[in-house]
Amino acid sequence: MHIYRTGPQTERLEHRAIIPDDADAFFALNSHPEVMRFTGEARLESLDQAREVIVNYEDFDTVGFGRWGCILKASGSLIGFCGLIDLRDLDAVDVGFRFLPEYWGQGLASAASVAFGFDILRLERIIALVLPQNVASIRVLEKCGMQADGSIIDEDNWRGS
Ligand SMILES: CC(C)(COP(=O)(O)OP(=O)(O)OC[C@H]1O[C@@H](n2cnc3c(N)ncnc32)[C@H](O)[C@@H]1OP(=O)(O)O)[C@@H](O)C(=O)NCCC(=O)NCCS
Secondary structure (H helix, E strand, O other): OOOOOEOOOOOOEEEEOOOHHHHHHHHHHHOOHHHHOOOOOOOOOOHHHHHHHHHHOOHHHHHOOOEEEEEEOOOOEEEEEEEEEEEHHHOEEEEEEEEOHHHOOOOOOOOHHHHHHHHOOOOOOEEOOOOOOOHHHHHHHHHOOOOOOOEEEEOOEEEOO
16 A cells, blocks of 8 residues: 655645644644634644644555645645545545635635545545535535535435435
8 A cells, every 4th residue: 555645736735744743733723713613523622632633643554645734835834734534434535625714715725635536546436524504615625626416414314415
């Protein structure tokens, strides 16, 4: 299995696995109320917790790909993450994005991860799970060429449409 700790390059971003030295930026991102609002995840509560999440992140070692940290080339700062997660229970690979608010609205959430999934990883299908209120994320997914194809009513009750 090839391990892709480095993801795609775009004009403005590098993509690489998140490391413990990124803990401050990772904490700022994942504790931010606006960022976390529609993610369905609990906010990180401490820098120690951020370090723990980074150290325990196993996707690169177990499936060869994962969510990459997005490094703004102009500053070298970690400003978000994006990438692909193997959702085994759904038998699907999911694409996701998360950026600090000061970087929203600049088109930084691009189709690069989706293209990497199809072209390099040779995936046949990529999905995304998004809340209907998350208009910006839905728009990004549309710009990645994705189409709405179903609804999840709650975690235990699927209803396609
Ligand atoms: C989702 C996210 C990555 C989008 O990043 P972004 O940098 O704002 O993306 P873009 O610059 O491409 O802009 C998003 C698009 O949505 C549109 N948009 C944003 N907010 C909107 C709103 N409230 N109503 C309508 N359109 C909106 C923008 O105009 C833009 O469309 P356009 O390119 O056609 O002009 C960013 O909002 C984010 O990090 N959110 C928090 C984490 C999150 O919810 N992630 C997704 C979980 S599923």
